Amino acid sequence: MTVSLQSTFGSAFVGLVVSAVLYGVTILQTYLYYRNYPEDSRILKWMVAVLWLLDTAHIVLCTIAVYSVLVLNFNDPTILTTPTWCVIVQTDFNGLIGFIVECFYARRVWLVSRNIYLTIVILILSVIHFALGIVFTVGSFEMTRANFGELVWVTSTGLGSAAAADMMIGISLCWYLSKNRTGIQRTDHLITTLMKYSLTTGFLTGIIACLVVLTFGIMPNNFVYVGFFWLLGKCYVNSILAALNSRESLRERAHPRDGSFLNMSGVTPSVVIMSPTRRRPSLSVNVDTAILSKADYPPPPSASTANSVPSPRVS
Template identity: 30%
Template sequence: MVDNSATLDPSFPLDNSIGAMMIGVIVSAVLHGICLLQRSCTTRVILTVSFDAIHLAMISHAVYHYAVSYYHDEDQLRFLVWTVLMEALFTGVNGAVVQTFYTLRVWRLSKGNIILTGTILFLILATVGSGTGPRTNSMGHFVNADGHVRDLLKISPLTITINALSTAVDVAIAASLCIMLHNARTGFRKSDTIITKLIIFVVNTGV
């Protein structure tokens, strides 16, 4: 029951709720700092870092809202703060930008394989469509109606679908790059060593 959640009942520990959110914000801040170390100033990098900064600001606001401003405030903690809802949009769009960049690598390495890259792009568009269309409508409902936390359960199937599609894209990109790199082996030790390193890089990026 929502009434017995950690944020409403002082007898409940906050480790598994607000504590988990706080850890998530700290990890996100560290990863954002790593992104800022990028020396490249391409439009893609600037766009990605900007969306990531907005995402970090929103989740930080959400944690401050629940953990500080309205700590154990029963009238506020039952409802979703707007930044919790909006950060999902920036996460989805940012993910699509990055995946599209790697799809371009698949296109180049496959020498313009339309079927392969087209399938990956279709999955990316399906992910973005699932995340921005229905979720935006759901957010409007949350904000304009009662916006109760338990209403998040209503979009659980949608969230699972989005995560499944995004994972499928990552797997397809990583698998395609690894297979093509493997097939590009020449039998010469020096060049094959470089290809092996590239395959490891692709796997790490996919993970």
């Protein structure tokens, strides 16, 4: 099998650079989450911590894989046809990240729709994605790069399930959110914003998963698919962090706080959602009036005053 450095680890190097940029965004969003949402539940905080640790381990494994080939074994061409343990193991980290994120969004679908069948289908597709990732890892250790074409069905089925789950999440969230329109312009605008977030999240990861399947099916013996696959995990993590961090922005647009930017700037928020039990504060105006009088001459003294004041003596 004839392979070139450009089509193998050259493509992987490009994917590593873009992944490192997205990992920087992950660090920033993780910091913003823990700073802005200290009152979140422990389960949610632990989930964010686990995703960050998995993403960190993934970028470390990718860096080791590229460094070991391009630096440590730069004069050994046989390394291009030998699968390294770092490239193989990183698959499971990405698969576990995708599984956690898809389960999180499946819970959101359940809360919005209360459709148990739809939620179960999404969870089943997520399990297939994660399980076939493990199958790919085990199979990669037992064969050479020349036989990677035998694993096309594993990758196509696993990542195809991931793409189907992501698109189902995006479409179902948009569908059930659209059914909650009230006809009030401000409320509908907020629902439209949430629908845009859902579509962007679901279709972005779904399109990248389809690109991985397409490139691996056409070119299983090079690493073009690896570059896209490394981006997939970073998009999963950043999508869920963006969804968590956007809550404060949406809440601010719905209920501007005193002293906030929207409140101080005099901009009327585009969305106002009032709770059924929340009443508008009553406005009362108290006007105090007083009558002031002014005379050019002092008033004449009263009778009692006149008796008490001695009359002037005339000489």
